[in-house]
Amino acid sequence: MSLWALVRKILYDWRWPIVLAAAVLGVYELLWSKITERIYRQFMPLVNELFALAQLTPWAIKALEKRFIEGPAQIVHALLGGDLVNLNDPATVLTIGYVHPFVQFVLCLWGVARGAAAIAGEIDRGTMELLLAQPISRRQIVYAHLVVELLTLPILVAAMLGGTVFGVWMFALPNIVTSGYLIAACNALTLAWAVSGLTLIFSALGRSRWKVAGGMLLGLLVMFLINLFGQLWPVLEPYRPATLFFYYQPQLHILQNTWWPAIPNFSWTICPPLILAGVGLGGYILAAEIFHRRDIPAPL
Numbered sequence: 001m002s003l004w005a006l007v008r009k010i011l012y013d014w015r016w017p018i019v020l021a022a023a024v025l026g027v028y029e030l031l032w033s034k035i036t037e038r039i040y041r042q043f044m045p046l047v048n049e050l051f052a053l054a055q056l057t058p059w060a061i062k063a064l065e066k067r068f069i070e071g072p073a074q075i076v077h078a079l080l081g082g083d084l085v086n087l088n089d090p091a092t093v094l095t096i097g098y099v100h101p102f103v104q105f106v107l108c109l110w111g112v113a114r115g116a117a118a119i120a121g122e123i124d125r126g127t128m129e130l131l132l133a134q135p136i137s138r139r140q141i142v143y144a145h146l147v148v149e150l151l152t153l154p155i156l157v158a159a160m161l162g163g164t165v166f167g168v169w170m171f172a173l174p175n176i177v178t179s180g181y182l183i184a185a186c187n188a189l190t191l192a193w194a195v196s197g198l199t200l201i202f203s204a205l206g207r208s209r210w211k212v213a214g215g216m217l218l219g220l221l222v223m224f225l226i227n228l229f230g231q232l233w234p235v236l237e238p239y240r241p242a243t244l245f246f247y248y249q250p251q252l253h254i255l256q257n258t259w260w261p262a263i264p265n266f267s268w269t270i271c272p273p274l275i276l277a278g279v280g281l282g283g284y285i286l287a288a289e290i291f292h293r294r295d296i297p298a299p300l
Contacts, residue, residue: 032097033167115199197283
């Protein structure tokens with residue numbers, strides 16, 4: 001079995017999960033376009049009319065908004081982009097569709113599932129010995145999964161981008177700069193790539209895909225919470241750059257239309273897709289070396 005034959009086999013095995021994940025992401029972005037249209041054309045005009053009838057001053061409106069997001073609502077406010085989002089501007093409301101926890105969960109779930117099944121999953125099922133009996137090295141097995149990720153992840157993010165573009169056209173949303181969404185889609189791709197690479201390291205060390213997947217999902221949850229509460233609690237803010245989610249900044253890419261966005265509350269600019277891509281590539285290289293040197297335990 002050659003490297004490319006293994007790539008074709010993996011793609012065949014994952015053909016339906018690819019279709020399902022792409023459909024979920026594409027439909028979600030389309031639905032969020034509809035939500036944006038409803039907020040822009042129905043909800044906010046009513047709210048603005050009520051403010052006008054109440055004769056509230058801009059200062060009073062700001063105070064009311066601040067009062068509204070106090071307490072637990074601050075968490076939701078931070079999840080959806082914080083001060084970056086203006087409900088009167090559909091261009092900013094539409095960006096929520098790329099930072100929503102559901103989208104991040106789907107991207108991370110894909111990366112964890114792919115990484116956990118790549119090595120630990122084969123050992124767990126007892127098929128790794130059969131695979132190693134073929135004329136292919138252990139490093140090639142890992143690099144075959146790398147090639148598969150390079151072929152499948154663009155499909156997922158293309159579905160997201162397609163859902164957004166189709167939704168903008170269908171609902172005639174104004175002031176949308178699609179080039180910024182292309183950069184944001186690349187950021188989403190590299191997030192899933194980084195998660196897959198890190199998961200593959202633990203997959204190369206383990207023997208149970210469920211333990212690898214569960215441990216990685218727990219670690220991602222901790223990183224997500226640190227990044228989230230670091231935006232609200234100054235004590236945790238210095239630890240945000242140690243998480244993967246700090247480098248997932250699609251809203252900034254969209255609104256600033258640049259690969260090197262300025263990060264709020266930090267005095268430096270970064271290229272988040274470049275950092276996440278480096279993490280993912282490093283994970284695959286390290287996993288290949290670990291798997292090349294380890295002993296393969298007998299299946300349970």
